[in-house]
Amino acid sequence: MPPAGRIPREIVEFFNAPGGHSLIAKGPAGTGKTTFALQLTEELGEVTASHYLSSRVSDESLFRQFVWLKERLKPAGLQSGGKVRAESKVARTALDQLEGKIMEGKEGDDAEPESIGGSEVKGSFLEVTLGFDLPELEAAYEFVDKRLPERSLVLIDSIDALGEHYGIPAARLITILQKDLVEASRQNVLYVLESSGETRLDYLGDGVVSLASSEYQGRRLRVLTIEKLRGQQVQQPRYLYTLDGGRLTAFNIREEFRPAKPQVWKPVKDLSKDAVSMGLDPLDRIAGGLSRGRVIAFEISNAVPADYVDWLRTAMICNFVSQGRGVAHVPPRKGSADFLRELVSPHLPAGAFDANVRVFEAATLGSAEVSRIVLHMEGTNVDSDLKWSNVEFQLPKAERPFLGLMAFDTLESVYGERVIEAMSGVFSALRRAKDVFVGFVTPDSASAAKLENLAYAVFRIDSVNGSVVVYGQKPYTELFNLSWDWSGGFPKAELRPIV
Incomplete structure (x- = not known):
């Protein structure tokens, strides 16, 4: 049909x-x-x-x-x-x-x-x-x-x-x-x-x-x-x-998304022993999933609604955590661990978020009360603050591969525009451990071109006349409309090719 x-x-x-x-x-x-x-x-x-x-x-x-x-x-x-x-x-x-x-x-x-x-x-x-x-x-x-x-x-x-x-x-x-x-x-x-x-x-x-x-x-x-x-x-x-x-x-830009009651995420299985799922079937089919030990980049326009970015990271984080895997996350827009918990935990089993997720926050955001899920970014040495062995120590019971999901608008605001040049230790550690690195950048980010050079796959997300579109730069793909289906109680991405 x-x-x-x-x-x-x-x-x-x-x-x-x-x-x-x-x-x-x-x-x-x-x-x-x-x-x-x-x-x-x-x-x-x-x-x-x-x-x-x-x-x-x-x-x-x-x-x-x-x-x-x-x-x-x-x-x-x-x-x-x-x-x-x-x-x-x-x-x-x-x-x-x-x-x-x-x-x-x-x-x-x-x-x-x-x-x-x-x-x-x-x-x-x-x-x-x-x-x-x-x-x-x-x-x-x-x-x-x-x-x-x-x-x-x-x-x-x-x-x-x-x-x-x-x-x-x-x-x-x-x-x-x-x-x-x-x-x-x-x-x-x-x-x-x-x-x-x-x-x-x-x-x-x-x-x-x-x-x-x-x-x-x-x-x-x-x-x-x-x-x-x-x-x-x-x-x-x-x-x-x-x-x-x-x-x-x-494509209607004014659709209602969220149901009344969130449901627990249903994990999407690995594509192979060397590639895990993003939790987004349509993108998996285009990119072949997330290759272990490699980098994937998402260039996201500032015109894209913040909800779309939140649902994208929700899907990725939930798919890793629901399989007992670890996640280290630098939120976009200098977001907090508390906001991420509110966003993601309704779709995870009780206790899974605290056990498997660590969130990097700027030291100025840290409260007097120490949270076990927060890792601080001091702002002087990114390779030290994001040291991968420290992430492994903080997630002793999490399964591999880990997901490193990092937004470069936040990293640049803390460490400066040349932050990616100082992250060689982070990339090397992820590659050796055969973990996965996903980077979010904006088109005007100083890190955009450098991250895309490191990445084996690059996707660009933009808003055209109010509709959100996505296309692959590496690998080259046609233009797709991106929408979200919440009928199952959690965000499920839908792509329709514009042909």
Whole structure:
């Protein structure tokens, strides 16, 4: 089964609101306009049926490309021919007349008649023989008519290609459908538009959505922009999205994460005798886990929400501690051991945090009361303060390998910008013990380039239009959207490739 897609919530609510509504979906070729249109047939729960009118591809081609459509639309729902006209309940005044001033290329009264498809312009009016020249529109009207008073969704892909086929301006077709189906018959209509950027047609629909594909750090980035939705509040105007699995999935930046009750972490097993898990299955699959005796770097933008960083380190720490292994941690943002305990211990068995975790704090943060889990950083000699043999002494019952998880924003604030150059003893000790070192840096950190040179794997995490993305620099990977699933009671990372 393909992964489930997700249209932005505002668009679904817009179409499900009482009355008829129209939406223009525009963008260059390959941005997913057809996928977006067809997926609406699944996600509009209130709409009982959909009619897809395509001037570009056959029914068979659609079913081959979008296999999941067979479960939603029957071949009879993808019509392209005319029907014998019967008594109609749907409003069709504008279609029956199809006359009025031409919105483009207006002719004067003394102009020669200009041929437009199977119609003729006389002066500034258009005369059309109905039921013969417009079979696709007749079929759409009949589809809606049979289902009244229930609402239907009419998808026209694309409106400009249909206008070219008829020889009638797309603006005229939208005006006709808007008057008859949307306003008079209270139906929903989606117009797919081939062009991008601002167009004259944008003013004719009740809503406008644009889809675009661009590059981010040499990787594909897709952005869906809600330009307008008449009568609908838009809380998130821009969505990153993917077409992974043949579905359009827009990434919501305002999702609720935490359940009411935290649950104990379920350990993720080692990948091999030389590689342990990060506790993050998707990242394990990309990087091959954490190689023992080696360094991995995460470059995390300051724009990434602090919660994402906390959940990332929670997953790593919990996966080591839940297997009885030791952790030595320098928290980001000069964080404290008390905060880390509140963050991590609800997901661990009683006593496991104190037995297996040691937290380095700046000496100025130390309280008068000595805590067994705190190791002080005096600020003069980092190799001495972070001495690995001292960590081993402090964790006598912990299993190997240990995790050294260290944030360089804190280390630089305590020891200065050249701190990594003074940590050769720490790296050597971890390598000899075949433990694991994970470093967090920011893009503007003085340690970033040096740490990434030491690392066998480098991941970068950033925020784009409010969505958090991650990609591998070593090894090179495509761009992924990063989200968190808390349904199990603990943070589980989810990656979706932006393709």
